[in-house]
Amino acid sequence: MKAAIIGYGKMGREIEQILKERGHETALIIDTDNAAELDAAHLTETDVAIEFTTPQTAYDNIRTCLEAGTAVVSGTTGWTGRLPELQALCRERGGAMFYASNYCLGVNLLFRLNRELAAMIERLHATYDVRIKEIHHTQKKDAPSGTAITLAEGVIGNLTTKRTWVNYAPGIECAANRTEDPAAAAPEQLVISSVREGTVPGTHTVSYESEDDVLELRHTIKNRRTLALGAVVAAEFLCGRKGVFGMEDLMQ
Numbered sequence: 071m072k073a074a075i076i077g078y079g080k081m082g083r084e085i086e087q088i089l090k091e092r093g094h095e096t097a098l099i100i101d102t103d104n105a106a107e108l109d110a111a112h113l114t115e116t117d118v119a120i121e122f123t124t125p126q127t128a129y130d131n132i133r134t135c136l137e138a139g140t141a142v143v144s145g146t147t148g149w150t151g152r153l154p155e156l157q158a159l160c161r162e163r164g165g166a167m168f169y170a171s172n173y174c175l176g177v178n179l180l181f182r183l184n185r186e187l188a189a190m191i192e193r194l195h196a197t198y199d200v201r202i203k204e205i206h207h208t209q210k211k212d213a214p215s216g217t218a219i220t221l222a223e224g225v226i227g228n229l230t231t232k233r234t235w236v237n238y239a240p241g242i243e244c245a246a247n248r249t250e251d252p253a254a255a256a257p258e259q260l261v262i263s264s265v266r267e268g269t270v271p272g273t274h275t276v277s278y279e280s281e282d283d284v285l286e287l288r289h290t291i292k293n294r295r296t297l298a299l300g301a302v303v304a305a306e307f308l309c310g311r312k313g314v315f316g317m318e319d320l321m322q
C-alpha cells in the first residue's frame with residue numbers, strides 16, 4: 071500500500087512508523103509547511119491518505135482527497151458537524167472514506183458495551199443517572215473528546231431518560247455545548263466532564279449511578295501506538311473498497 075500522511079504531528083509520526091513496520095510505503099507527507107502540495111497531482115501515486123490534523127483543516131483536507139479520487143482515512147476530532155457533507159460527497163463520487171473518533175480497538179469494544187448497558191438499564195426501567203468523564207493531555211484543544219461524544223450518543227440512543235449532552239470543561243477554551251454548572255444540568259442532560267492534564271493519551275469513564283450503587287465502564291489508553299495501528303488497519307481495509315466506513319465495519 072502506498073500511503074499519504076496528512077498531518078505530521080504526534081499521530082502522523084506514529085502512523086509513519088506503523089506503515090513501515092507493516093511493509094507499506096509512505097509516498098507523501100503533508101504538514102503546514104507544504105500544505106499547498108495536497109492536490110490531485112501529488113496524490114496520484116497514493117492508494118490512501120491518512121489524515122490527522124486539526125478541527126480547522128480536516129474538512130478541506132478530506133474534501134481535497136475525495137475530489138482527487140483518493141481513499142481517505144481520518145481521525146481528526148472536533149469538526150464532525152460537517153462529516154455528513156463529506157460522506158455524501160464520497161457516495162456521490164463513488165469514493166472511499168473511513169472516519170472514527172477513536173481507532174483503538176478497546177475503545178470500540180467500550181462503545182458496544184456502553185450501548186448494550188444503556189439498553190439493558192432501559193429494559194429494566196432501572197433508575198440510574200449517567201455521567202461521562204474524559205481526561206486527555208494538555209495539548210488536546212477540542213472538548214469534549216470525539217470518543218466522549220460517541221459514548222454520550224450511545225447512551226442517548228438507548229436510554230430514554232437522557233436526550234442531550236452538555237460539556238463541563240473548566241479552563242478549556244474550545245468546548246462545545248458548554249455548561250459552567252454541572253449540578254444545574256436538567257435530568258435529561260448527560261454531563262460530560264472534560265479534564266486536561268499532563269501527557270495522558272486518553273481515559274474515558276461512563277458512570278451509571280443510582281441511589282444505592284455505582285456501575286462504571288472505564289477505558290485507559292496506555293500509548294498512542296494503539297490509535298495509529300487502528301488507523302493503518304483501517305487504511306488497509308479501505309484499499310480497494312468504495313463507500314463510507316467506520317470502526318463497526320472493521321470489527322464485523
Ligand SMILES: NC(=O)c1ccc[n+]([C@@H]2O[C@H](COP(=O)([O-])OP(=O)(O)OC[C@H]3O[C@@H](n4cnc5c(N)ncnc54)[C@H](O)[C@@H]3O)[C@@H](O)[C@H]2O)c1
Pocket residue numbers: 076077078079080081082100101102105122123124125127131144145146147148170171172173174210297
Ligand atoms: N481518532 C483517533 O483515534 C484520534 C487519536 C489521536 C488523535 N486524534 C485527533 O487527531 C488530531 C491530530 O492529533 P495529533 O495528536 O497528531 O495532533 P498534533 O497537534 O500533534 O498534530 C497535528 C499536525 O497537523 C498539522 N497541520 C495543521 N494544519 C495542517 C494542514 N492544513 N495540512 C496538513 N497538516 C496540518 C500540524 O502542523 C501538526 O503537525 C486531533 O484532532 C486529535 O484529537 C484522533
